Amino acid sequence: MPELPEVEALKDFLTEHLVGHEIVRALPVAINVLKTYDPPLSAVEGREVTAVHRYGKFLDLATDGGPHLITHLARAGWLHWKDRIPDVPPRPGKGPLALRVALETGAGFDLTEAGTQKRLAVYVAADPQDVAGIARLGPDPLAGDFDEARLAALLKGERRQLKGALRDQGLIAGVGNAYSDEILHAAKMSPFKPTASLTPEETTRLYEALRGTLTDAVERSRGVAAGRLKAEKKSGLRVHGRTGEPCPVCGDTIREVSFSDSSLQYCPTCQTGGRSLADRRLSRFLK
Incomplete structure (x- = not known):
């Protein structure tokens, strides 16, 4: 997508x-x-x-x-x-x-x-x-006025997991399945971590990962012809779509959680304290 x-x-x-x-x-x-x-x-x-x-x-x-x-x-x-x-x-x-x-x-x-x-x-x-x-779109995460305080205000009072919050177009515009995986890997956070549990330090880390991941991806894509953008996106992803490959940060094997119409990828060592996310019912307890 x-x-x-x-x-x-x-x-x-x-x-x-x-x-x-x-x-x-x-x-x-x-x-x-x-x-x-x-x-x-x-x-x-x-x-x-x-x-x-x-x-x-x-x-x-x-x-x-x-x-x-x-x-x-x-x-x-x-x-x-x-x-x-x-x-x-x-x-x-x-x-x-x-x-x-x-x-x-x-x-x-x-x-x-x-x-x-x-x-x-x-x-x-x-x-x-x-x-x-x-x-119904939320704010653009690359807008000049989208600062850490804006992100903290958006997440305040949310009662869901980070993966779902990042993909909600009514909360933050433009992030989908692939880049939410990439952002959470960069932030070293579980996709199922509850938004309500974020500390100020973690909010800072998430904000920096959000802006940094998207900014880097935009820069990689700048000037690329329309027909080559798909390949450019895939080549720049570190965890999404790379199930079974080594994590480029720690070398652990990238794992996957599948759903009815999509899947997510993550690194256990970087994001979940070494624990594998078996499925949503069990993984919701991981922080």
Whole structure:
């Protein structure tokens, strides 16, 4: 799933390639990709892209005096830039192609989604805040005013585990399954540690890990072409997706906890005092 660093890099890439150019065609290929109907998708055609913004994991293409074309790539979606869009319109079908956008230059991009669970979403809105997912977002963890006191205030009164809190878009925008694993590994904390148990020193450690992990990932992704961002993300991860490999910090074997539709990875030595997290029912007692 693209998370804050990858979406930030896509924002920079699209700013360079889209701003100042006119959208001449916006073609939905998968019928379920459009989540709005007013304004229609055709409202962005003939409009010049004036800016590209990121809200959490949402990408927003602002047009001149017109609507915003907004997308959320969800778990298996991606953006593919094309220097030349085919002249023949794509045929609706069961393939991965969900939406095609063409510019007056002949270039453009495709939005695709792999797998059977179709969650990629496209919105056309007069204002980004009209999109419910954007309106409910918490603060951006890389914003200039997101300091340690802000994080402490957000976590105060929370009655859940750190992993779930970090992934809650209504609490902190942009962090998903992969980077929450990376942040907790950097902070040397169990994913199931209760937020209410954090000491001031641990809050400081978590804040530094949050900002540092995301900042480093953004810097690694900066200037990387859209098609290479997935590989760049994977290469920079230290624990997520690396079950069975040695921890790059201590050498212990990275372990995994699986759920119905996802999994998390962690290092026992670095994060849980050497104890393995068997499952949620047993692991909730680990601090």
